[in-house]
Amino acid sequence: MREFIPQERLLLGAGPSNANPRVLRAMTQPLLGYLDSDFLQLLDDVRAMLKSLFHTHSDLTLAVSGTGTSGMEASLCNILEPGDLAIVAVNGFFGLRMTDIASRCGATVVQINTEWGRPVDPEAIKQELAKHRRVKAVALVHGETSTGVLTPLEEIADLAHSYDATYIVDAVTSLGGVDIAVDDWGVDVCYSGTQKCLGCPPGLSPITFGDRALQIINTRQTKPHSFYLDMALLGAYWASTTTRRAYHHTAPTSMLYGLREGLRIIFEEGPEQRVRRHQASAQSLRSGLEALGLKLFAENGYRLDSLTAVYIPDSIEDEPVRRALVKDYNIEIGGGLGELRGKIWRIGLMGENATHGNVLFLLSALEQVLNRFGSHLSLGNGVAAAERALVAYQASIA
Amino acid sequence: MREFIPQERLLLGAGPSNANPRVLRAMTQPLLGYLDSDFLQLLDDVRAMLKSLFHTHSDLTLAVSGTGTSGMEASLCNILEPGDLAIVAVNGFFGLRMTDIASRCGATVVQINTEWGRPVDPEAIKQELAKHRRVKAVALVHGETSTGVLTPLEEIADLAHSYDATYIVDAVTSLGGVDIAVDDWGVDVCYSGTQKCLGCPPGLSPITFGDRALQIINTRQTKPHSFYLDMALLGAYWASTTTRRAYHHTAPTSMLYGLREGLRIIFEEGPEQRVRRHQASAQSLRSGLEALGLKLFAENGYRLDSLTAVYIPDSIEDEPVRRALVKDYNIEIGGGLGELRGKIWRIGLMGENATHGNVLFLLSALEQVLNRFGSHLSLGNGVAAAERALVAYQASIA
Numbered sequence: 162m163r164e165f166i167p168q169e170r171l172l173l174g175a176g177p178s179n180a181n182p183r184v185l186r187a188m189t190q191p192l193l194g195y196l197d198s199d200f201l202q203l204l205d206d207v208r209a210m211l212k213s214l215f216h217t218h219s220d221l222t223l224a225v226s227g228t229g230t231s232g233m234e235a236s237l238c239n240i241l242e243p244g245d246l247a248i249v250a251v252n253g254f255f256g257l258r259m260t261d262i263a264s265r266c267g268a269t270v271v272q273i274n275t276e277w278g279r280p281v282d283p284e285a286i287k288q289e290l291a292k293h294r295r296v297k298a299v300a301l302v303h304g305e306t307s308t309g310v311l312t313p314l315e316e317i318a319d320l321a322h323s324y325d326a327t328y329i330v331d332a333v334t335s336l337g338g339v340d341i342a343v344d345d346w347g348v349d350v351c352y353s354g355t356q357k358c359l360g361c362p363p364g365l366s367p368i369t370f371g372d373r374a375l376q377i378i379n380t381r382q383t384k385p386h387s388f389y390l391d392m393a394l395l396g397a398y399w400a401s402t403t404t405r406r407a408y409h410h411t412a413p414t415s416m417l418y419g420l421r422e423g424l425r426i427i428f429e430e431g432p433e434q435r436v437r438r439h440q441a442s443a444q445s446l447r448s449g450l451e452a453l454g455l456k457l458f459a460e461n462g463y464r465l466d467s468l469t470a471v472y473i474p475d476s477i478e479d480e481p482v483r484r485a486l487v488k489d490y491n492i493e494i495g496g497g498l499g500e501l502r503g504k505i506w507r508i509g510l511m512g513e514n515a516t517h518g519n520v521l522f523l524l525s526a527l528e529q530v531l532n533r534f535g536s537h538l539s540l541g542n543g544v545a546a547a548e549r550a551l552v553a554y555q556a557s558i559a
Numbered sequence: 560m561r562e563f564i565p566q567e568r569l570l571l572g573a574g575p576s577n578a579n580p581r582v583l584r585a586m587t588q589p590l591l592g593y594l595d596s597d598f599l600q601l602l603d604d605v606r607a608m609l610k611s612l613f614h615t616h617s618d619l620t621l622a623v624s625g626t627g628t629s630g631m632e633a634s635l636c637n638i639l640e641p642g643d644l645a646i647v648a649v650n651g652f653f654g655l656r657m658t659d660i661a662s663r664c665g666a667t668v669v670q671i672n673t674e675w676g677r678p679v680d681p682e683a684i685k686q687e688l689a690k691h692r693r694v695k696a697v698a699l700v701h702g703e704t705s706t707g708v709l710t711p712l713e714e715i716a717d718l719a720h721s722y723d724a725t726y727i728v729d730a731v732t733s734l735g736g737v738d739i740a741v742d743d744w745g746v747d748v749c750y751s752g753t754q755k756c757l758g759c760p761p762g763l764s765p766i767t768f769g770d771r772a773l774q775i776i777n778t779r780q781t782k783p784h785s786f787y788l789d790m791a792l793l794g795a796y797w798a799s800t801t802t803r804r805a806y807h808h809t810a811p812t813s814m815l816y817g818l819r820e821g822l823r824i825i826f827e828e829g830p831e832q833r834v835r836r837h838q839a840s841a842q843s844l845r846s847g848l849e850a851l852g853l854k855l856f857a858e859n860g861y862r863l864d865s866l867t868a869v870y871i872p873d874s875i876e877d878e879p880v881r882r883a884l885v886k887d888y889n890i891e892i893g894g895g896l897g898e899l900r901g902k903i904w905r906i907g908l909m910g911e912n913a914t915h916g917n918v919l920f921l922l923s924a925l926e927q928v929l930n931r932f933g934s935h936l937s938l939g940n941g942v943a944a945a946e947r948a949l950v951a952y953q954a955s956i957a
Contacts, residue, residue: 162604162823165816167597169589176809177590188813189583191567192575192760194891199565206560226762227625230808231787238784262786356809362590364624364762364811386636386784388660389629408896410628411574411754413762415586416814418563425560493592498806 229354232366243267318347627752630764641665
């Protein structure tokens with residue numbers, strides 16, 4: 162079997178996004194034991210930077226040794242016990258996944274459905290909360306990767322807390338690219354993934370549990386179903402500062418080297434500056450796509466900067482276009498998930514990739530390919546609109 | 560915050576072991592999407608090599624996106640349902656962990672205890688099996704990382720199957736360094752970790768489910784507690800050859816690049832040759848340690864080649880010796896886990912590190928350090944004995 166040498170692709174799909182080369186290089190550093198004092202220092206560094214990025218004071222902030230889905234499972238299975246009632250607001254594929262996982266925890270799940278493409282409606286949450294004697298958790302997705310919708314978090318936090326429910330938020334596609342302030346906004350549990358706006362490969366899930374969540378963990382009647390994702394045990398390894406670190410599992414050394422470097426890069430740029438970069442590139446992309454005559458999927462005012470969903474035009478087939486972008490331009494964009502398969506494309510501008518240059522390259526390539534498949538676009542229209550949008554954005558923040 | 564530049568350590572503890580530099584370099588290859596055809600080919604390559612290494616024909620062979628402990632959890636939670644009865648044979652720390660995880664699955668767990676340092680006794684399993692109307696699974700650890708004991712697998716397989724129980728085996732510290740033949744030996748579920756004898760960083764868990772296990776998965780009454788580790792869903796992504804691959808979670812790209820390269824290195828060397836290399840270095844290490852007057856922990860005849868446990872001599876303290884080995888020689892060895900803390904050291908010769916040269920280096924360093932802390936060893940005794948043992952081993956296989 163020969164060496165595996167993949168092509169260099171521009172990953173503008175729903176993730177993974179391209180990792181910063183410095184991150185990949187950091188992953189080649191020599192391995193250390195999981196109780197080596199240098200390695201424990203690295204865990205402390207990672208935790209400190211994650212706390213700062215999540216905007217939380219909680220020491221129970223760490224990276225779970227699995228992808229974003231493992232973070233979703235860790236969030237739900239540490240809060241929910243069999244018989245608990247959970248409200249899950251679903252406005253896309255990953256909300257549905259939350260209901261599946263919450264059910265596997267033995268919880269009774271009330272699913273509040275919002276049309277895909279729209280944000281979660283606080284009023285619907287409020288009405289549902291009022292129906293029950295005790296709601297253990299309210300869970301939703303901040304930036305729905307399946308639809309490109311961003312749901313505002315604060316109002317729902319207040320509602321959940323007024324009913325003494327724990328607020329669980331999926332920030333897989335938002336952390337590092339979109340503003341989030343866990344403590345100020347009242348989010349009790351929040352998790353993300355490394356392969357989207359953090360500029361690292363997939364494989365780790367940054368997570369944080371605040372005071373309200375910690376109290377629930379400390380007073381559970383049963384152990385969480387998952388040993389691997391048991392936050393009390395993970396905390397005893399990661400977060401112990403006064404006592405001996407307790408072995409739980411062998412930490413994924415190289416991935417954590419990469420995450421530390423990825424976070425270091427984020428703080429070199431500045432998280433606020435990074436959010437503005439994601440805003441600028443998203444605005445220029447959206448303007449360019451609309452100038453090409455394409456229709457954006459997510460409701461105006463609730464569009465996620467890190468991921469833009471766009472309707473596939475009538476008379477154009479999904480897969481041939483995506484295959485041509487890969488084959489001729491080495492650009493990957495994403496197809497639709499679940500019920501949106503064949504109906505939308507998903508274009509990610511995440512982490513390293515959220516640049517105006519990438520927007521121009523993608524728009525140019527997409528124009529060419531769509532023309533080839535029968536659209537009659539004026540070449541350059543998208544690029545010109547993207548340029549204008551960038552100038553307008555820069556003026557707006559100046 | 561500065562760049563993290565760890566020292567180059569020789570990791571002769573219980574894992575992680577040092578990774579092959581080719582593996583680390585492979586991890587710097589550019590990322591690909593999880594449905595990219597080149598990446599799907601990589602998954603097929605990994606699966607083919609894992610099947611060959613496990614000696615199984617089962618297509619439900621893949622790498623779980625977590626460390627060895629996630630493989631343990633995947634094995635148990637896909638087989639066990641609430642109310643099932645499981646027999647777990649415990650002869651060390653990781654057997655205990657199996658009972659914890661099996662209990663979290665809702666199973667009733669009968670724990671058969673064997674003194675730590677001895678292999679599991681088939682007679683005890685047989686007697687326990689005879690007591691119950693229906694036993695769903697028999698689970699044990701092949702090579703106990705906490706004690707350095709290797710339990711023979713075949714006789715217990717026959718016993719389990721004669722009672723229609725599924726046989727689950729932990730091969731975290733054996734696969735790639737010690738003989739294992741999943742199909743021939745009647746193992747139904749087997750998992751490992753990448754950071755021991757496979758020469759990769761920690762973070763993935765190779766796993767295989769045979770026909771008997773697959774039938775149980777296909778006829779479960781309830782979903783597994785874990786969505787992340789649900790083998791039916793993982794199989795639909797990894798193992799689908801005829802139908803479209805179904806997205807489950809974003810595969811940890813870089814780790815899988817590394818695993819493919821690690822497996823490629825194993826097949827370049829040849830798995831049998833690799834097992835002999837582990838045997839040779841273990842024999843020379845054991846002879847050297849005994850020549851230093853140290854006492855081996857595991858029962859003779861059942862010693863694990865990849866990990867040797869040795870009693871800490873009277874009058875010698877555990878941690879100062881290990882700290883000196885790190886500080887002065889950059890060698891890490893492991894301390895005892897659980898009830899063996901402060902009583903034994905654990906010396907791993909795994910994957911890349913299973914070399915005679917490493918044995919000589921460690922023995923020399925250990926002699927120096929033990930002398931410094933008050934032992935009166937004749938310098939060179941250990942090394943000379945290790946040399947003689949190597950010559951004897953080579954003659955025995957010639």
